[in-house]
Amino acid sequence: xxxxxxxxxxxxxxxxxxxxxxxxxxxxxxxxxxxxxxxxxxxxxxxxxxxxxxxxxxxxxxxxxxxxxxxxxxxxxxxxxxxxxxxxxxxxxxxxxxxxxxxxxxxxxxxxxxxxxxxxxxxxxxxxxxxxxxxxxxxxxxxxxxxxxxxxxxxxxxxxxxxxxxxxxxxxxxxxxxxxxxxxxxxxxxxxxxxxxxxxxxxxxxxxxxxxxxxxxxxxxxxxxxxxxxxxxxxxxxxxxxxxxxxxxxxxxxxxxxxxxxxxxxxxxxxxxxxxxxxxxxxxxxxxxxxxxxxxxxxxxxxxxxxxxxxxxxxxxxxxxxxxxxxxxxxxxxxxxxxxxxxxxxxxxxxxxxxxxxxxxxxxxxxxxxxxxxxxxxxxxxxxxxxxxxxxxxxxxxxxxxxxxxxxxxxxxxxxxxxxxxxxxxxxxxxxxxxxxxxxxxxxxxxxxxxxxxxxxxxxxxxxxxxxxxxxxxxxxxxxxx
Amino acid sequence: xxxxxxxxxxxxxxxxxxxxxxxxxxxxxxxxxxxxxxxxxxxxxxxxxxxxxxxxxxxxxxxxxxxxxxxxxxxxxxxxxxxxxxxxxxxxxxxxxxxxxxxxxxxxxxxxxxxxxxxxxxxxxxxxxxxxxxxxxxxxxxxxxxxxxxxxxxxxxxxxxxxxxxxxxxxxxxxxxxxxxxxxxxxxxxxxxxxxxxxxxxxxxxxxxxxxxxxxxxxxxxxxxxxxxxxxxxxxxxxxxxxxxxxxxxxxxxxxxxxxxxxxxxxxxxxxxxxxxxxxxxxxxxxxxxxxxxxxxxxxxxxxxxxxxxxxxxxxxxxxxxxxxxxxxxxxxxxxxxxxxxxxxxxxxxxxxxxxxxxxxxxxxxxxxxxxxxxxxxxxxxxxxxxxxxxxxxxxxxxxxxxxxxxxxxxxxxxxxxxxxxxxxxxxxxxxxxxxxxxxxxxxxxxxxxxxx
Numbered sequence: 001x002x003x004x005x006x007x008x009x010x011x012x013x014x015x016x017x018x019x020x021x022x023x024x025x026x027x028x029x030x031x032x033x034x035x036x037x038x039x040x041x042x043x044x045x046x047x048x049x050x051x052x053x054x055x056x057x058x059x060x061x062x063x064x065x066x067x068x069x070x071x072x073x074x075x076x077x078x079x080x081x082x083x084x085x086x087x088x089x090x091x092x093x094x095x096x097x098x099x100x101x102x103x104x105x106x107x108x109x110x111x112x113x114x115x116x117x118x119x120x121x122x123x124x125x126x127x128x129x130x131x132x133x134x135x136x137x138x139x140x141x142x143x144x145x146x147x148x149x150x151x152x153x154x155x156x157x158x159x160x161x162x163x164x165x166x167x168x169x170x171x172x173x174x175x176x177x178x179x180x181x182x183x184x185x186x187x188x189x190x191x192x193x194x195x196x197x198x199x200x201x202x203x204x205x206x207x208x209x210x211x212x213x214x215x216x217x218x219x220x221x222x223x224x225x226x227x228x229x230x231x232x233x234x235x236x237x238x239x240x241x242x243x244x245x246x247x248x249x250x251x252x253x254x255x256x257x258x259x260x261x262x263x264x265x266x267x268x269x270x271x272x273x274x275x276x277x278x279x280x281x282x283x284x285x286x287x288x289x290x291x292x293x294x295x296x297x298x299x300x301x302x303x304x305x306x307x308x309x310x311x312x313x314x315x316x317x318x319x320x321x322x323x324x325x326x327x328x329x330x331x332x333x334x335x336x337x338x339x340x341x342x343x344x345x346x347x348x349x350x351x352x353x354x355x356x357x358x359x360x361x362x363x364x365x366x367x368x369x370x371x372x373x374x375x376x377x378x379x380x381x382x383x384x385x386x387x388x389x390x391x392x393x394x395x396x397x398x399x400x401x402x403x404x405x406x407x408x409x410x411x412x413x414x415x416x417x418x419x420x421x422x423x424x425x426x427x428x429x430x431x432x433x434x435x436x437x438x439x440x441x442x443x444x445x446x447x448x449x450x451x452x453x454x455x456x457x458x459x460x461x462x463x464x465x466x467x468x469x470x471x472x473x474x475x476x477x478x479x480x481x482x
Numbered sequence: 483x484x485x486x487x488x489x490x491x492x493x494x495x496x497x498x499x500x501x502x503x504x505x506x507x508x509x510x511x512x513x514x515x516x517x518x519x520x521x522x523x524x525x526x527x528x529x530x531x532x533x534x535x536x537x538x539x540x541x542x543x544x545x546x547x548x549x550x551x552x553x554x555x556x557x558x559x560x561x562x563x564x565x566x567x568x569x570x571x572x573x574x575x576x577x578x579x580x581x582x583x584x585x586x587x588x589x590x591x592x593x594x595x596x597x598x599x600x601x602x603x604x605x606x607x608x609x610x611x612x613x614x615x616x617x618x619x620x621x622x623x624x625x626x627x628x629x630x631x632x633x634x635x636x637x638x639x640x641x642x643x644x645x646x647x648x649x650x651x652x653x654x655x656x657x658x659x660x661x662x663x664x665x666x667x668x669x670x671x672x673x674x675x676x677x678x679x680x681x682x683x684x685x686x687x688x689x690x691x692x693x694x695x696x697x698x699x700x701x702x703x704x705x706x707x708x709x710x711x712x713x714x715x716x717x718x719x720x721x722x723x724x725x726x727x728x729x730x731x732x733x734x735x736x737x738x739x740x741x742x743x744x745x746x747x748x749x750x751x752x753x754x755x756x757x758x759x760x761x762x763x764x765x766x767x768x769x770x771x772x773x774x775x776x777x778x779x780x781x782x783x784x785x786x787x788x789x790x791x792x793x794x795x796x797x798x799x800x801x802x803x804x805x806x807x808x809x810x811x812x813x814x815x816x817x818x819x820x821x822x823x824x825x826x827x828x829x830x831x832x833x834x835x836x837x838x839x840x841x842x843x844x845x846x847x848x849x850x851x852x853x854x855x856x857x858x859x860x861x862x863x864x865x866x867x868x869x870x871x872x873x874x875x876x877x878x879x880x881x882x883x884x885x886x887x888x889x890x891x892x893x894x895x896x897x898x899x900x901x902x903x904x905x906x907x908x909x910x911x912x913x914x915x916x917x918x919x920x921x922x923x924x925x926x927x928x929x930x931x932x933x934x935x
Contacts (some may be wrong), residue, residue, distance in 0.1 A: 103819045103847075105718065148664045159662065161671075162639050177908045183638070183885040184814045184846055185625060187673070188906055188913040188932045193638050193671030194600030197664050211682040217721035236582045243603055243760055282723055283768055289761035342660045374662040375581075402785070411663035418665055429658065429665055437646075437654045438667045440919040454667060 001065050001086070003042055010045050010087070013055040018093070020044035032073045032080045033135070036391075037420055038082045041068070048093050050168060050176050050206035058174035058205070060087055062106060068452045069142030069188040071112060073086065074135040076338065077419025078148065081198045083454045089204060091142050097121055098207065106165070106182045107212050110198050111205045118210075127212045130157040133415065134323055150415035151302020152248035156281075156372035157213075159415070161196040166209030168193065169202075181208055194441060199417050201452045204447035218282035219247075220291055221315040224276040224298040225305040227268050227386040229253065229356075233276035233298035233348040236372045238297035239278065240345070244290055249373030250277040252321050255332065255382070262392035263328025266321025272304070276372065277322055292356030314465050315399070325369040326380070333365065333382035337394040340416040345375040354404055355379050362397045364390070376414035403428060418456045421458045426458045484540055489563075490520050494816060494927055496532050497524055501570070508747050511565040512932075514558045514894040518565040521580050525570045525646065527684045534682070535651030537925050544925055546678040548589060548617030552624045553892040556677055556930030557902045567756055568619055574598055576659065579738060583642065585687040588619025594877035606689040607634030619683045623818060625675030628800050629726035629756065632846050634691060635672045644670050645685035649921040652683075661689045672916060673799075679931045680920040686895070694758030696765045697725065698771040699792045701751035702784035703735070710751055713779040714845045717755065718818065720775065721767055726756040727846035728799055731825060734840035734853070741798035742791055753845075754795065802842045804855040808862060810869050810892040812852040816885035822846045827879050828852050835868030848885070852876065870899040877904050903932035 009170045018025055019194050021043055030038045047053045060067040066086035073080060082088050086398045095112035102125055109118060115136040119128045132151040133139055139149070145167070151157045157163075166180035167454070180192035195202050211294070226232040231446050237247050252260065252275045276298075291308060298306050309315035329336050343351050352368070355377075359366045370378040379401055383394040402412055406428045413422060426435060435457060442457075484492065490504045493600060503511070511521045519542075524530045537544050542563035547553065549569065562589075567591035568621050576585040579602040593614050596605050610616055618627070622644075625637040634640070643657035657925035673683055682835030704710050710729050717727060718736040730738060735752030739745070746752070755769045769786055776784040786794055803809070816824045825841050832839035832854065840853040856865040869892070877887040881904070889902045906913055910933055917924070917935045929935075 100551050101721070103715070104817045120639070148668070150662055150664075154662060157859070158635070159664075161636060161668065171912070175912075177912060179909055181884050182817055183883075185627075185813075185815045185849070185886075187886050187888070187903055188909065188935075189676055189680075190638060190671040190674055191909060191912065193674070197668045214721055216723075240582060240692075241580065243695065245692065283764065283771075284719060285767035286723075286759050286761070286764040289759070289764045293760070339677065342662050344578060344581040344660055345584065346578055371662070376662045377659055377664045409658075410660050411658040412665040414660075415661040415664055422665075427668060431654070433652045435666070436652075437656065437669055437920075441667050441669060441672065441916070443919055444915040458711070462617055481680060 001042065001063060006059065006065065007043055009059055010043060010056055012050050014045045014047050016116050018046045020046070029090070032070070032078060033076045034421055035077045036094045037078045037081055039083070041082040042085050044088045044090055046090045046093045050170060051412045053089060053204050053206055054085065054174045054176050056089060057170055057172060061174055061448070063170060064450065065442065066450050066453050067404050069204045071140035071146065072114065072138050074139040075143060075147060075417065075419065076176060076340070077413070077417040077421045077454060079417050079419035081420055083420060091140065091204070094206065094449060101182070104182055105212055106249065106455060108207055108208055108209050109141055111140060111145065111208055113141050115139050115141055115144060118240060122212055126192050128215055128216045129163065129210055129212055131160045131163055134326065141208050141210070142205050145208055146198065146200040147223055147415065147417045150376065152250055152371060154371065156245050156247045160462050161193060163211045164192065164196050165210060165211060167192050167195060167205045168207035171203045171338040172446040173204060173446065176206070180209065198262065199456055201455055203451070218287040219279065219281040219315065221277060221279045221309045221318050221469045222294055223307045223318050224278065224303045226274040226276065227304055229301065229352045231303070232276050232299040232348045233352060233372070235276060235303070236348065237346060239294055242293050242297060244280070244293060246278050246280050246373060248277065248279045251275070251368065251370055251372040252322065253368040255367035256325050257367055259328040259332045259367060260321040262331035264320055264324045265389050266317055268321055269305070275408045277318055305448040322369070329367060329380055329382070334384045336367070336382050337378040337398050338378055338380045339379055339398045340402050340413045341376045341402050341410055342414040343377065343405045343410040346408070347377065347408045348372065351377065351404060351408065355401060356369065356396050358400055362393050363376070364394060364397060371414070372415070375410065400426070420455055423456055424458045426456070437452060484518050491537060493522055493533070495522055496536070497522060497529055501525065511547070513553055513562050513565070514897065516559055516562045516747065518545065518562045519564045520765045523567045523570050527571070530566065530571070530647045530682060531651045531653050531686055533564070534647055534649060536922060537564065538650045539772060541923060542577055542925065543928055545927055546623070546682045547800055548620030549591065549615040550617050551612040552620055552626070556927065557760065557921055557934070558894055558897050558929065559927065560929035568617065569805050570686070578890055579604060581663065582690040583687055584690055585643070585685060586618055588683045589617050592616050592618060593622060599690060600693065603693050605693050606688045606804060607640060607691045607802055608637065613800060618686050622674050622683055622686060623676065623678045629728050629796065629844055629850070631633050632727060632844060633723065633725040635685060639795060640688050641670050641686055642672060643687035644683055646673060646681035647684055648681045649923060649925045657687070659687050666893065677927055677931045679927045679935055680905055680916055681926070695760055696762045697756060697758035697792065698765050698769060699787040699794065699795060700755045700769050701787050702753045702776050702781050703747050704753055704781060705750065707822045707825050709779060709781060710753055710845070711779060713753060713776060714821070716775045716779060717772065718802040718846055720771070722771055722847070724755045725758045726754070727844065728754040729821065729825070729843045729845040730799070731829065731841035733838065734765060734802060734842050737810065738795065738798040738802060739839065742795040744791065744795070754799070756796065765822060799842060802840060802853060804838060804840050804853045807855060808893070809853065809855045810896055812854070812876065812887055813863045814847050814850040814852070814880045814885060814887040816850065816880050816883050818846065818848050820883040821850060824850050824879065827876060831872045831875050835871060836864060837868050851890070866895050866899060869896050904934050
């Protein structure tokens with residue numbers, strides 16, 4: 001592309017302060033939350049309105065320039081990487097709350113708004129926005145829409161798609177459309193539903209209509225300390241079998257506990273093999289009625305100690321450890337490689353013992369800190385890239401975990417997305433025909449395929465399986481690094 | 483083009499003699515008066531696939547059907563060659579109670595699915611109309627929901643995986659049998675509510691919920707719709723977690739109460755709030771809070787319904803119908819703050835046109851069902867124009883308040899007077915594209931979905 005001419009035209013749309021062409025400044029955008037992959041955009045634009053987004057997109061469309069959208073850049077699958085160069089559209093300046101409509105239990109926000117800001121804005125009136133990914137103080141609502149983000153609260157309240165009811169989107173053609181809205185069951189196909197989780201490959205959301213909820217009257221958080229992973233896993237199943245759906249059931253293993261205690265000191269016992277955090281919420285009488293049965297289940301599974309947070313401070317401290325777990329890994333390892341695969345909940349004990357075996361086989365430690373309530377694992381394979389071959393070993397181990405999870409009837413990813421990282425694993429889960437159906441949906445929104453190319457779909461022939469080695473080779477070809 | 487005889491023979495070769503109906507016995511499967519050339523009842527996914535491959539080769543128009551409870555939904559079909567009945571494709575495929583997910587063939591009746599799951603204290607949290615007959619595939623394809631969507635959501639929140647036979651006969655799956663999954667696009671969403679225009683759902687995996695061991699209802703007669711508006715707003719703004727909040731107009735309240743064996747004062751609206759929980763005390767505490775809100779809103783009495791009365795009340799609400807004669811059912815979706823106004827508008831237009839109106843609305847979800855019937859059965863010539871006018875006026879109102887109104891059930895005479903679906907907004911042209919990608923030959927239910935799809 002004729003970079004200078006294009007940059008001039010784009011500047012005409014977004015203004016001088018809305019464009020980045022300086023290589024030093026562009027470097028900020030060369031990677032997202034998954035830092036092993038890097039790709040530089042040629043131009044970055046930072047629009048302030050849907051009209052500006054549409055203007056930029058129309059230029060890209062006309063000039064056949066590939067383009068990608070980026071929220072806060074916290075994504076963990078390389079989804080915001082401009083692997084074919086071109087234009088990167090950063091949404092962080094479109095970050096306003098447009099409407100807090102309490103009467104109708106909806107909020108309308110711009111996509112660049114940080115997830116946690118919305119709940120902060122709603123708090124004085126006793127409302128909140130439920131999806132709370134661990135990165136919620138940084139990640140944007142638009143990014144959450146792209147990734148269909150989850151978080152700890154999903155067992156009871158669901159993921160982003162359950163809370164997004166409408167969108168204003170700019171299609172790759174430059175058209176601005178309204179999908180869904182504040183009311184339920186909009187006419188026609190549920191294009192809002194299929195747009196959520198499309199990982200920035202369908203179009204750019206410029207407004208998001210979300211459900212907001214009344215804060216529960218009471219919240220209780222329990223911590224159970226276990227001597228074996230299996231006891232902790234069985235406790236998860238046992239709670240659910242009692243007909244209780246907690247807001248969250250989170251598990252941490254000993255390596256995670258070590259890291260967290262060194263990092264933030266949440267008060268988890270250092271010698272515990274596993275810690276479970278269980279949170280219930282609702283009307284006070286209901287919450288009170290739930291605590292005893294949960295403690296009973298813990299005891300049936302040989303819990304060493306159960307602690308019920310007595311007040312909000314204790315509750316927040318217990319959560320602080322969980323929320324800081326990824327960041328705290330630096331305390332015990334220079335680097336980690338995190339997987340996000342999902343298994344049916346009953347397979348928890350077997351996958352955990354399999355991961356233990358892999359850890360011994362590869363000679364790499366694994367810290368498990370994950371959403372046990374919905375079977376969404378986050379094994380962090382700990383490695384040090386200064387040791388020859390260790391990063392490759394970590395990746396190989398990660399891919400063995402993915403394969404085992406899919407083999408157990410699970411999924412490649414529960415909340416981080418396929419993006420660039422896991423695209424070549426897609427044939428593990430889907431047939432060529434399944435993927436073709438998805439390609440058709442892509443064509444509905446982006447018939448020319450200019451928008452965020454190279455994501456989600458495997459590069460290899462459909463039906464064939466590339467595996468981690470092949471994948472790395474392909475990525476190296478594409479990116480020249482990694 | 484295949485002759486009727488040749489077509490029937492081909493189908494019988496595929497499915498066996500007894501699973502193909504033609505001639506007069508097929509005419510009872512007419513869709514809006516259009517009789518199919520044949521009715522096919524496949525017994526496997528492979529057979530559904532083979533039928534679609536044949537349909538694709540011979541350009542046959544196909545109408546998928548479950549139990550047939552919702553065949554009155556949708557525009558008048560352009561043409562009907564085959565009605566494809568999924569009733570033999572029924573039963574459990576896969577169920578692990580500890581995972582709280584279950585997979586059923588799409589022709590399984592909801593009631594049968596609930597019976598299987600109920601043994602483990604679990605259920606698919608859907609409570610649509612015709613719950614005894616409706617099949618899972620039909621419920622998904624029509625996005626049917628009921629009062630408890632307030633607590634549990636609708637099909638889009640509960641379906642986690644599906645298997646679909648496409649117009650060309652290919653079979654694909656979407657999603658995974660786990661409650662959390664973002665691998666690839668969420669194609670399940672496209673099939674829900676698509677009226678079978680993109681593919682035929684043959685298998686569905688749901689996330690399940692525990693059956694609340696205790697559920698009771700607070701039922702209050704109300705003097706006016708304004709009181710209803712006030713109390714619903716207070717419930718919504720409270721920390722209460724009702725499973726359902728239903729508002730009935732006097733006509734509907736009287737009929738539902740009668741079904742449930744309850745006395746009902748004349749001309750009173752009915753507000754019903756269902757509360758479910760693991761513990762009886764927790765239910766009672768919330769019911770007491772609802773009654774307190776009622777008292778504070780000057781509602782003099784509020785009764786607690788329990789056991790079989792509670793059960794009968796909700797069954798009658800879900801399956802509400804105005805007799806067996808000429809009738810029309812409309813469904814509106816509006817902002818929560820506009821439910822009361824939408825009920826009022828319905829009453830005005832019904833009075834003007836001499837129509838009987840029963841309103842059953844999920845007041846805390848913004849869903850309103852208007853049941854219309856002729857007050858004087860002897861004069862259908864007034865009924866049709868009256869209903870058409872009601873649809874036009876109520877639709878105009880719902881669109882003003884960011885909602886929509888569709889015809890759920892109506893005879894073809896009404897559909898010729900007024901569009902079943904109403905107009906799509908700016909997304910109109912985009913809505914045509916999934917159909918063009920998934921079913922370019924327009925074989926599946928042509929003309930029955932919104933925008934002429």
